[in-house]
Amino acid sequence: MFCREQAAQLRGIQRQCEKLGNLAIVGNGTAAHARDFQETHGKELRSLVDTKRETYRALGFRRGFRYTFGAPSIVRGTQTVARGFVQGPTKGDAFQQGGTLVLAEGGRPVFFQRSRFAGDHPRIEEVLAALRLAAGAI
Amino acid sequence: MPRAGSVDERAVDAIIREALREEQKEPVLSSELPDQRTVARLGVITLEDSSGERVKLGSLWESSPAALIFLRHYG
Numbered sequence: 001m002f003c004r005e006q007a008a009q010l011r012g013i014q015r016q017c018e019k020l021g022n023l024a025i026v027g028n029g030t031a032a033h034a035r036d037f038q039e040t041h042g043k044e045l046r047s048l049v050d051t052k053r054e055t056y057r058a059l060g061f062r063r064g065f066r067y068t069f070g071a072p073s074i075v076r077g078t079q080t081v082a083r084g085f086v087q088g089p090t091k092g093d094a095f096q097q098g099g100t101l102v103l104a105e106g107g108r109p110v111f112f113q114r115s116r117f118a119g120d121h122p123r124i125e126e127v128l129a130a131l132r133l134a135a136g137a138i
Numbered sequence: 139m140p141r142a143g144s145v146d147e148r149a150v151d152a153i154i155r156e157a158l159r160e161e162q163k164e165p166v167l168s169s170e171l172p173d174q175r176t177v178a179r180l181g182v183i184t185l186e187d188s189s190g191e192r193v194k195l196g197s198l199w200e201s202s203p204a205a206l207i208f209l210r211h212y213g
Binding site: 002003006007010017020021022023024025026027028029031033034035036037038046047048049050051054055056058059061068070071072075076078079088090091092093094096097098099100101102103104105106107108109110111112115116117118127130131134135 | 147150153154157158170171172174176177178179180181183185186187188190193195196198199200201202203204205206207208209210211212
């Protein structure tokens with residue numbers, strides 16, 4: 001459900017992001033999982049699938065039961081459900097956490113966030129502001 | 139006072155802060171910017187897009203800024 005909420009938020013800023021640079025979601029699971037998510041929730045978002053979770057390891061993203069089912073995730077989940085997003089079947093590694101990386105042209109990182117628990121995402125305005133910064137538009 | 143059926147977002151944030159304080163035995167999770175070595179390592183990874191095409195991740199930031207959102211799973 002957290003990824004559905006994230007995708008919905010990203011679709012809301014997609015046009016603004018595309019004027020500034022590239023926006024892509026990266027998921028783990030199979031290519032079929034990614035295609036299914038793309039059709040149902042990703043829509044026009046550029047979607048990449050990391051079946052081996054190489055990028056997740058490279059960036060040191062957390063993985064573990066307690067980060068998925070700990071108190072912070074459960075509490076955050078109540079918010080997400082209240083906003084109308086429900087949990088679907090797990091398609092990918094249930095214990096893998098994600099994050100956000102924004103880079104300037106050439107690969108200079110300007111913003112990085114590692115999720116501490118499931119549902120721990122930066123505010124969507126922060127992502128857009130970081131991309132503006134990366135594009136030199138601030 | 140939140141409306142019936144709504145969630146008090148400040149209360150939720152306070153509960154989460156408290157729960158995270160209780161987990162302080164965990165190693166500190168740094169969100170420092172990745173170094174150039176990490177970016178270089180990331181840049182050579184090739185992933186499949188939804189049309190089945192292979193995309194070298196570094197191509198996303200080669201000639202323009204890029205925002206990459208890493209999801210948990212597709213659920």
